[in-house]
Amino acid sequence: MAEVSTATLDLELLRSFQAAAQLGSLAAAAQQRHRTVSAISMQIKRLEEALGSRLLERGSRGVTPTAIGEALLQESRELLRLHDGMLSRFTGRGLGGKVRLGLPEDYARELLGSVLPEFMAYHPDVLLEVVTATSGELARQLNRSRLTLAVMLDRPHSLPGGETLWHTTPVWAGPRRGELSARPRLPLALHEVDCPYRALAIEALEALGRPWHAVFTSTSIHAVEKAVEMGLAVSVLDRERLTSAMRELGSEDGLPPLKRCEAKLFFARQIEVSSRPAVEALAALLRERLHERGPWHAVPRPA
The missing domain is CATH 1.10.10.10 (Winged helix-like DNA-binding domain superfamily/Winged helix DNA-binding domain)
Incomplete structure (x- = not known):
């Protein structure tokens, strides 16, 4: 035998x-x-x-x-997720501790509507706090240990490491009506400093030698989108955020191509021992739902 x-x-x-x-x-x-x-x-x-x-x-x-x-x-990752979940179910000891998660505002609505409620339903004893900000500000908070986990784009900060979750699709967005791109100085609606898409827009325009000026600046993605819809300005948005009142602009409108960004998952360098299993569990769920898909195409857990 x-x-x-x-x-x-x-x-x-x-x-x-x-x-x-x-x-x-x-x-x-x-x-x-x-x-x-x-x-x-x-x-x-x-x-x-x-x-x-x-x-x-x-x-x-x-x-x-x-x-x-x-x-x-x-x-x-899958083995440890299954192990920790099985241990929690059969011992009756659910995950505890505290997780402070940082998210770019552009993707918070989709994540708050799908992934995070699922995590809280499975782990009600975890104290979850969510912070939304630009990727640059999230990087600063992570460096200062104000966050334990963060999803952010790979610019304009220079934080090393991180796991790629998905690639974004930034595009030039203009109003459905009007020809703002034909103006001598391109009117822009932008986030304030530390926004990846602000950096993308300015880098691309300055490389082309195209004059521009910021007509509208806001910390709110929804306010920036409204400025585009109302015909005040052009902006750079993820293609998935385009609404029926917008249209995608390109080379035929005299605008340069944009580089893609990577949305990455970052861990704090120091995580409390009591909170580490909860941080790993949330990270595993984010990978499972978002890897190579992004928040708009996250696959729900089978019933």
């Missing part, structure tokens, strides 16, 4: 590997896991020995997953 393998994987090793791969640094993983750097390094070495494969490439700027490490990262 063939011998049955009794080999198992230590979940704590997987958690340390996950932290290092997500944060891109053994030091950051050590802070998050409340361990020493040498302990994290030893745990990953033990995991690599157990699997017989190198999982992380070490470099001067930190660590990055190898191809095998990337595959393990994807599968270990």
Whole structure:
């Protein structure tokens, strides 16, 4: 009779590997896991020995997953999510702690309407706080440990690391009627500083040498959209936000192409031990719903 393998994987090793791969640094993983750097390094070495494969490439700027490490990262997320959910259901001990989540305002409405209510329904004992702001402001708050988790675009801040969730589709948006793009100085409706799409618009216009001026500036995405709909200005919006009162503008309107952005998931470097399982659970749900889809195409959990 063939011998049955009794080999198992230590979940704590997987958690340390996950932290290092997500944060891109053994030091950051050590802070998050409340361990020493040498302990994290030893745990990953033990995991690599157990699997017989190198999982992380070490470099001067930190660590990055190898191809095998990337595959393990994807599968270990699901394994840990299932493990933690099963433990919670059968022991009667739900997740607790506090999660302060940062979101760009442009995507908050969709996330508040789908992903976050589901998380709160599954984990009612978690104290969830949601903050909306520009990606630049969210990056500052994350650096100051005012957030534990954040979804933000990859500009204009220079925060390293982060996991790509989806690619955005920024477009020039103008009113359905009127030819604002034909004016000598392009009238713009913009967010204030630290907005990725403000940076995209200005960079593209200045590279083209196209004169512009800010007719309308607001911290509210809805106010910016209204300024476009009412024919006051042109703006840069995610294509999914275009309304029937707007139209997409392009090269035929004398406007330059726009670069795409990445929406990324970022973790705080320091997370309270009591809150870490809840942070990981919310991160897992965000990945599951948003990876390569974005908030407008998030797949709901099967009934």
